[in-house]
Amino acid sequence: MNDLTFLQQYWWFLVSLLGALLVFLMFVQGGQSLIWTLGRTEEQRRMLLLATGRKWELTFTTLVTFGGAFFASFPLFYSTSFGGAYWVWVIILLCFVIQAVSYEFQLRRGNVLGTTTYRLFLLLNGILGPLLIGTAVGTFFTGAEFVVNKAAVASPAMPVISYWVGPWHGLEAALVPQNLMLGMSVLLLTRVLACLYFLGCMDDETLRENCRRRLRIESGFFLLFFLTWLVRWLLSAGFAYEPGSGFVYMETYKYLHNLLAMPGVAALLLIGVLLVLGGMAGGFYGRRRAFWLAGPGSVLVVLALLLCAGWNNTAYYPSVASLQSSLTIANSSSSLFTLKTMTIVSFIIPAVLAYIAWAWRALDRDPITAEEAESEH
């Protein structure tokens, strides 16, 4: 393995890790989607929003950094997917725009739109954000309708190197059941994680009981969607490429083969699934720390799935319109110099994680009370 190949693998790992952390941190979105389901009174809703309100910026930042890291390490994906699947990304972005103001504005005097509107914004972000991101990631395994032609740069009349073939600019991904199933799985996972988070940080027995009851329903649906998706994924054909020539072809049971070829990744997936199940079980019994089983578990599961999408000579962003246009970590990455530079910067990540852990602990040390929720607003 030469330097460039190693760094491409390393950066795919980092981008996958950021994606996995994003899914974990989207418990904030899951919590927003449950404001009215769990919070029966205004007091309870304020407590729920205080809990997620302390964390939303972390999720938001992870999304932005995920985008930035993808841009820096695999710019052809950034160029092809964002410029092509225009409408999907714009809708996702709009969901996050309305979230960004809602926590701050919802209870302020003079907010023009009223408290309920901002809470509806949070609900929309809570449902559409995870659903659409999950659906968009589904195309990593089912493919998208784009063509890449780098030679176009030498055509002054039309120098754009990538374009979408269909007229829907990404919205068509929502019509593929496998994508939608992954989107639903992500949405339901965020709701499971939210229930577990609230269980751990609320000082209100009624609210905790609501969370426990809701957890059973969300967990059931999550397992139904996720396991169905997982089985279909393992049995499906995938997009492989020849390392030397870069030639892309279909391979039956590609993702199953990937797990067999990378036992470490298979172990991550298995451990992750067990941790998520353990977290759910802990939550059924009202354990406050169950979130810290299911959360890291979800990180491991998503990390393993994304590693399967890009490692082991797999095209991570396949094109169903032009198979040879499919993006692989080899044909879409930044140069060796840029990846090396970025790698040096990445060594600071442990320090970033350390101060995030300090702040998280400092703010979550004591459970949230109704009085605190009232005074913070």
Place this chain on the structure above:
Amino acid sequence: MEPIDSSLVDWSRAQFALTAMYHWLFVPLTLGLGVVMAIMETLYVRTGREFWKRTAQFWMKLFGINFAMGVATGIILEFEFGTNWSNYSWFVGDIFGAPLAIEGILAFFMESTFIAVMYFGWNKVSKRAHLASTWLTIIGATISAWWILVANAWMQHPVGMEFNPDTVRNEMVDFAAVAFSPVAVVKFCHTVSSSWVLGAVFVVGVSCWYLLCGRHCEFALSSIRVAAWFGLFAALITAHTGHQSGRDIALYQPMKLAAAEGLYEGGTEQGLVLGGILRPGADWTAGSDDRFLLKVELPYALSYLATHDLQGYVPGIRNLLEGGYKLPDGSVALSAEEMMKRGRVAIDALAKYRAASTPEEKAAALAVLRANFPWFGYGYLKSPGELVPSVPLTFYSFRIMVMLGGYFIVLFAGLLLLGQRVTRWKLVQLAVVLTIPLAWLASQAGWVVAEVGRQPWAIQGLLPNVAAISRLDVSSVQTTFYIFLALFTLLLVAELGIMGKAIAAGPETDSTSA
């Protein structure tokens, strides 16, 4: 193949301009107000006076309202490089992506982690840990500004890269040249210090409103004292870095300087236009008519600004289009036609390189490409006139920025001289309140000069807008333009309403009279 619809370029530009200008309504206040409130919290920790805590908390409340809008409008901008400028994202993504990623890792996480401690941690962490969190929030925001301005400065003056014909993109070869380019350093200092000015104007403006109403006078006078010193310091840095920035523009973007000065016919011993009125409808790409209805000049000043020599030669728009004048390195400037011709040769050589079947053919094509690559971007242009940006917009914006910059220095110095006596000068108080929107006007005008003045380039001399866009339906971009316009306007109205109510409610300090 169907050529690019020019209205797609226009709408893509309009959308980027719209989102960037909205975003820049909130960012400078975050940067400026953040420092003021951090100074006030520092005073609280040092003196132990509860008054300073309440004062800092009041400004923090306004900071939070504004910060949320900055975040909301900022996320669109980052992803727009992909959604609307996808060719750009590939052609220079190897260089441009890195600052964005570093911004996320180094700055955004710092900001988003410590702002939570700043707001929710008053009773959960020690005084000093809270103060550190406040400073780290604003340091994070400032580091974020550093990286995004590095990226912007690189677009104005691309350095540290080489074109790779195999990957058909520019690739970074010198990170230090990109991250610490002198243009980036000056741009950062100028932009951040001007944001401090805006924050200081906001604080003195709101404080003077309290004085006018006869409320919270101790709070207002204390805030004015802190903000006026800070604002004066920042305004002087802004003026100094503005001068350096002018020199950079003269060196690397002479067309922008010519447009900002309304200089059609260049020459030696050029004067700087202090004020003037351009002839409406004048053609800035050809002809020899007088293009000013009225102008007042400072003799020799433009030559000095551009060359540090009172007799220095400054090219005008006509000279830049026709070439033939002597460049600082002693060579003769090429005409726009010649540069476009060489650009087309470079693009043609790239096509030949990609199609070549033998090493000899590749080597021959590569030699031609390398020899003509400095003009590569010019090959996408259809006429020399495209190289001239909107002169009236650049000219007037430049004057607004500079004149208001001078006014702010006088304003802060005046407030410091008046001290407590400002409570007796109602007209001064009113003038300071009315100055608040002018700070935003100056800030926006500065960006108009920077961005409109460099048209038609997405990356100066390397990639024009027409070759940088995404291949989308015009109707899609039009639709999203109106969606963003409506949404951001709605949220801005809401933000102003909340700000207004919060200011009307005032701080929770004890004293309400002078």
